[in-house]
Amino acid sequence: MKDQRLETRVDTQTIKISAQKAQVYYGTNHAIKDVDVEILDKTVTAFIGPSGCGKSTFLRCLNRMNDTIPSCRVEGKILLEGEDIYDARVDPVQLRARIGMVFQKPNPFPKSIYDNVAYGPKIHGLTRNKAELDEIVESCLRKAALWNEVKDRLAAPGTGLSGGQQQRLCIARAIATSPEVLLMDEPCSALDPIATAQVEELIDELRSQFSVVIVTHSMQQAARVSQRTAFFHLGNLVEFGETGQIFTNPQDPRTESYISGRIG
């Protein structure tokens, strides 16, 4: 029975992203303080915490999306397989092909379903001809559990799908560039419970190929979906450990207060 649960074998997996003493400043506001965390390969890591604790901010640092905010400054090291992603030699555009992102509100491009998924591979020049592109589109839509629903209408606009389907389309789009890590910022908060459960099941399946980091304000979702959980509070990383451990016997009293609903 133990072999059915891969999550207990986390100690044998490699480290994909490692943050060392990471700090984030918005102007003079010290938003993220001294975060040390390791994202392991082929694992789902959840960031939980009350509103404003900095979990989304930290997530967006991992693929340098915070570069679009002029007042944001990152210090410390964030390493992707040993290389500092904030090094001056790193091109954020190239980085984002290796670290994909899915956002809170499903945001497919107002193009056809096919073009949505094909956009990433096209601009990064990942394919040589149309046949290869077709293949990538089909395989990504299959992995996102969307192929059967849309295979007859690939030319239909992406915005015409239901909420859950749109989010799965965004996931397909994000994995089309074969990233190594998939960042998800509250991906289910705009979805109904059935669509949420479908996306969570999808994340569980994707786990075998990518590392996934998911920010969620629902502790139950973190409990269901992740193998490791990090609890953020007021910009600090309070506790980080195996999910079952955190939810049955957390070490830090602040963690226990939050997950049992005693503090906001």
Add this chain to the structure above:
Amino acid sequence: MTATPRISLFAQDTRTKRRNAAEARFRSYGLAAIVLALLALVWLLISIFSGGLPAFKQSFLTFPVTLEESVLDKGGKRDPAIMAKATTVTYAKVLAKALEAEVAAKGLETKLKTKDLTKMISEESPATLRDRVLADPSLIGQTIQVSVLASGRIDGYYKGRVTMESAAKDKNTSPEQLALADQLKAAGVLTMQFNSGFLTMPDASDKRPEAAGLGVAIIGSLYMMVVVLVLALPIGVAASVYLEEFAPKNRITDLIEVNIANLAAVPSIVYGILGLAIFINFAGLPQSAPIVGGLVLTLMTLPRIIIPTRAALKAVPPSIRDAALGVGASNLQTITHHVLPLAMPGILTGTIIGLAQALGETAPLLLIGMVAFVRDFPGAPPEGLFDPAAALPVQIYNWTQRGDPGFVERASGAIIVLLVFLIAMNAVAIYLRRKFERRW
């Protein structure tokens, strides 16, 4: 606690009554304002259309003309140089004689002599016929059916400007001419036809309102619009994109933005003075040319394109930008592949409205000299952009300054043409906005 007397819901207390009365009054004010505005609009339209629609109908005299070689081609060899020696005076006589013959042929009685009959035909017509013959010398020797413009006074008679009484005092016409005109009309020689020449012929001199047309003005306006479109759209969009996406958010950028907003409010005549100083005096471009008019209007239209373009760019939801960046698109790719296509309806609408405004601007064009009397059509672009031309609004202004009452109708007709263009452009803008708006 004493119980307050229970008030029925069905009864209105005084406060409610006063509130409802105030609301009713406000609504009636609004309605009155709208009615007033509509009345003004209706009055405007009625006065324009009643004054201008007659310009589209013109009196024509249709009769056969024998083109005698002995008169028109003394050399006999269809040599253009020799044929050119037959002037418009000659042709005028030919026309008058032919008309006389037609009058006799139709058995109409009149006391008028050939000289008087000349006055019934527009002074423009001999030139028209001469151009026709010189273009096609084989016509000489034949008898052709010719349809010429009747004179301005005759035309005015049928449009109510000239009456028998006023004709008696008028040196350009006489009651006998009018009587003959009636007879010719009854005989079918004089007809009122749709005057396509109003749109195609160039301007005519003071005495010939019947021959005056908008041809040169329309071409001139068209050239200027092309110049404005080709210059203002790319520059405006590029400036907006830079300001919105690339410019750092500091004081200098704020300053630029404030100035652009102010430029949109600058009176257009100031742009005329600017154009005069830079394009004509400094750069030495020819006066009255569409290129100069186009450049001046471009300067004027730029802020009016930049402002709606920026609004359209701002209206693109940041989630689309985030999505593009998240997939690994660069800033430029995000803008060209995603933001601009989504902002395009707003940009197009802003551009078309800016163009429509530019089409109707008169003051700057007056200052750069486009008020001159231009008879020749400007050539094909790009050289044609440097030939002198007129513009629709300026032509209207010009015609209102002329003495002959026939030009009043012309000016009103030109206003109608201008309005049609403006409405068409606005309709295109609305259509584009509706068509693209539904997409996301």
Add this chain to the structure above:
Amino acid sequence: MLKDPHISRAFDRDLEAVQAMIMKMGGLVEAALSDAAKALDTQDEALAEQVRQSDKAIDELEEQVNAECARVIALRAPIATDLRTVLTVMKIASSLERCGDYAKNLAKRALVLGTMAPIPGAAGSIRRMARQVGLLLKDSLDAFVSRDAGLAAEVRLRDQEVDQMYNALFREFLTHMMEDTRNITACMHLHFIAKNIERVGDHATGIAEQVIYLTTGAMPDTDRPKAALASGDE
């Protein structure tokens, strides 16, 4: 509709895992009980010793089941039938662990009885009783697996027979003790053995009642027929 799997397959796996653990525990307990009774009958010291050792495995399984159930409750937040399943599993594990302890006790006393003069017919009766109870246990676990409330109700009724067997043995041992005071020690042990087996029967009934709670959502009314003299449930 309850046959539909959860959208999260991991949830289904977790629930199947704890149920599998219960089945394994049940098998171990049944084996322990029948082996211990056999050891008493055949005076097989080695077998008795084996039963005592295997109780460790049963205890470990109970710990595992508890840890897993805590994990499932924390991580999956089960509700409705899933919640009753998890609660039932925990209660069954606890019952089975007690039954394992009784089997171990039986084996221990069997070893002690081996050093004394045998009471005629006692071991056979004990073995018969153990077999009955073993069947009760098996049926109650089967009812759990197949969610069969009817079978569970039947188990509740059949416990009466076990109670009657215990009553008969009680009187028999009393007779033996009154006949010959040298039998008292042995009969006391035998009595405790019989009592323990009867307790296992009660636990099997408890499991059956949990199954009824699981399938219907309500515990059966507490007036189940009890015939055992001085049964510990009053």
